[in-house]
Amino acid sequence: MSTVKIPPVLRPSTGGEREVPADGGNVGEVLRSLAEQHPDTQRQLFGEDGTLNRYVNVYLNDEDVRVLDGLETPVSERDTLVILPAMAGG
Numbered sequence: 001m002s003t004v005k006i007p008p009v010l011r012p013s014t015g016g017e018r019e020v021p022a023d024g025g026n027v028g029e030v031l032r033s034l035a036e037q038h039p040d041t042q043r044q045l046f047g048e049d050g051t052l053n054r055y056v057n058v059y060l061n062d063e064d065v066r067v068l069d070g071l072e073t074p075v076s077e078r079d080t081l082v083i084l085p086a087m088a089g090g
Contacts, residue, residue, distance in 0.1 A: 002030050002075050005082045013040035022081075027060060028052075028071030030081055045083070055086040 001021040006014050014020055020037065024030035031052070035042040047053050051071075058065045059082040065073045075081070 001077060003080045004030060004034050005080060007083055007085060009085055010041060010044060010083065013044060014038045024075055026069075026071065026075055027058060027065050027073045027081065030075050031058070031071070057084040057086055058082070059084065 001023055004020045004022050006018055006020060011017065014034075015038070020034055022030045022033040022037065024033050031045055035045060045053060045056055052058065060068065060073055060075065061079055062082075065071070
């Protein structure tokens with residue numbers, strides 16, 4: 001299982017967990033596994049069309065998945081995904 005690091009803003013949706021193990025062969029499957037385990041994360045991570053919300057950044061072992069293969073980026077058991085919501089302000 002891969003490990004998903006949960007940002008503070010999403011922790012209420014995961015019962016306060018900082019890290020959650022999740023199954024999947026690619027980034028999308030791992031995030032969907034997280035959403036199955038913790039349904040409140042579904043709408044925070046994904047849009048109605050099933051794509052990752054544009055304000056959600058996901059890193060696989062410190063690499064932004066947008067510069068890799070996005071949700072199709074392969075994941076192994078030892079990998080760590082980090083979810084970082086985009087910040088706005090000025």
